[in-house]
Amino acid sequence: MTSTASIVRPTPVVRSGHAQLSIILKESEKSTLQTQIFDQIRTMILNGQLRGDDPLPTTRELSAQLGVSRNTAVLAYERLIAEGYIRTKPYVGTFVSPDLPDTAFLSTAAERPAAAPLANQPSPEGETLKSLRTHRLATMDRRRLAADFWVGRPDWRSFPLKAWSHHIKARLKSAGTRLTSYNDPAGLLELRQALAKHLAPARGVVCDAEQIIIVGGCQDGFNLVGRLLVSPGSTAVVESPCYQGAAFVLESLGAKLHPVPIDRDGLDVTKLPHEKGAVAYVTPSHQYPIGVTMSLQRRIELLSWATQYDAYIMEDDYDSDFRFVGSPLTALKGLDRNERVIYLGTFSKCMGPGLRLGYVVAPPRLVESFRRMKMLMNNGQSWLEQAAMADFMASGEFGRHLRRIRQLYRERRDALLGALHKHFGECEIYGEQAGMHLVWKLPEGFPTAAEVEAKGLAAGVGVCSLATGSALRFGTNDDGDRLLMLGFVALTEKEIEDGIARLAGALKG
Ligand SMILES: Cc1ncc(COP(=O)(O)O)c(C=O)c1O
Known part of the structure; x- marks a missing residue:
């Protein structure tokens, strides 16, 4: 007999009528049903399908879902509890432990089965693709910055949240x-x-x-x-x-x-x-x-x-x-x-x-x-x-929203141009007539953009060289090393002024 339960990762907010776990039991397996349940839940925790504090079905729900005796489910849970993978909260339910030991996460390379090569890698031969960085890497640590002139992000405070939630709710009501x-x-x-x-x-x-x-x-x-x-x-x-x-x-x-x-x-x-x-x-x-x-x-x-x-x-x-x-x-x-x-x-x-x-x-x-x-x-x-x-x-709200943020972004661009001028004198600027970022060509004698970026980061200010700003260069025989990208729309005028003052201090230092 094979007993199958449908897939679905339980959502942490579910407190009753829990989502089912994807467990497949085989009577032909050498291990007991209790061990199979234990192994499969443990694996889900180790590979991240189940995370800290995710709720688990009750033993009654699990036994009904899998068609096993309640005692089998209880014994599997007891073993998971004994090994620290899950815990019970009296009168509330059973949950994945929030504080699993580090060693619990991910098997070692030696234990992991060798991955078969993907049939369709994104062109592994592609020269430029070698520099591809995932978003997770690119966003690392930026939240700690006092001022982040990162490019391409609109101002989160200006998102028309009220109107948006109104339209979402209205559409949900009449979704049919x-x-x-x-x-x-x-x-x-x-x-x-x-x-x-x-x-x-x-x-x-x-x-x-x-x-x-x-x-x-x-x-x-x-x-x-x-x-x-x-x-x-x-x-x-x-x-x-x-x-x-x-x-x-x-x-x-x-x-x-x-x-x-x-x-x-x-x-x-x-x-x-x-x-x-x-x-x-x-x-x-x-x-x-x-x-x-x-x-x-x-x-x-x-x-x-x-x-x-x-x-x-x-x-x-x-x-x-x-x-x-x-x-x-x-x-x-x-x-x-x-x-x-x-x-x-x-x-x-x-x-x-x-x-x-x-x-x-x-x-x-x-x-x-x-x-x-x-x-x-x-x-x-x-x-x-x-x-x-x-x-x-x-x-008509979209049109009004655009006019409002266009004005706001213009003021922020002006604040950035003013601050650059105040701290660095005449600057060679590109792209300030439009968009959400501008480019400052660093003068001769200045460190390169990558060095300015590193010094800025050390002083709590984020600025972008072309590489960090998701730009791709072909060769190095251009001014690319001296181009610094500054996004200005997501910072207030005060944050812009303070940020550029800080950057100037870091470069002088
Ligand atoms: C030039 C350019 N095109 C397209 C995009 C991607 O935009 P989307 O979020 O619509 O995929 C970006 C994102 O920063 C961009 O800078």
Whole structure:
């Protein structure tokens, strides 16, 4: 006989009617049923499926679930208690011990079975992928900093929490079958309509809601576009330096990266490859990481290159909601007359990356392929967040939110420019006209950006060299070592002033 219980990790808040444990008992096994239960719960604790203070089913629930006698469950629990893996709280229940000895965690390398190589490693040969760092590594220790000029994070205090919870609650009330159904993989129509309405005046992107695919942020969008347009050995043009999140995806799909240098006018279009069928990933509005804006002349030349060489352009318009000088520039997509541009936008910067919501505007002839690929990848995004975002946009609150944070971020940018000037005199600055970070080219005689970053960290101030700021460089024959990235939107003006004063003190010291 085989007795199977369904999977589910118990959530710590459950106090009665506990979630079931995934335990499979086999009568053919040499070990007793009690030992099998003991071993399997112990393994779940050791490999982290069950964590400290997670509740366990009662022995009565467990025996009913597994079809064993209550005594078998009691004996298994008693052994787990005796060895310190679990404990009982009188009248409350049985829980995983919160303070397991260190030795309990994870088996040693010798005990672990050898892992079979993955069939599909993200292109292990890829040169640039070797520098990939996971988020967990990148975020280590930053919470301890007195001021963190880390890039790419919006101000958490400005998240429109009240309106957001209102829309979430309202949608939950009227959800009907929406949460229990599969919805359109391309995304909620109301959100796509709201976006089409927003993008025309805001970015000059005139499109139909049908052309929009809702994705889990730009990163999901890079994967979607990459899976459609990249084949092993094909060429992917990237800016040099560029945003690593996109370059790594393209490389992991087998593309050969073709870096094209950036100057004050953006991408140097004279260095584009003369070959057919490439994909070009660009950030024309606020180049990542340098911050320059691609000139109109260059935009037109890039578009004609794409038409001539049958290439597609991935336009990443990640932070274009924030333009502090003049009117917003029309996106490259707004100039595209030959269906060469795939536009990627995100709510990560204007709302928050925790939402994981973004959008891709596909050229009409590719829409069906995009829809199908999105279905293959993940069948679409969460209905609830899309619905709340659609309502937030349709009610006009999104527009007001943007105006409010744009003003706030402008003041913070001014505070940063003022503080840099006060403590360091004339500074060579790039990218201050838009976006959420600017770049300071450190003067001759200064330590390198990596050294400034290290000294800053020691003094409790976080600043980013290109490597820390998720930028990817190709070679070292440029000014990259002297470029320091400073995100300014998540700090108050006072925090900015104090932070730069501290940094100046650390560098003088
Ligand atoms: C240039 C650029 N593009 C895209 C992204 C990713 O955004 P998302 O959160 O939408 O995946 C980032 C994130 O920092 C970015 O800097």
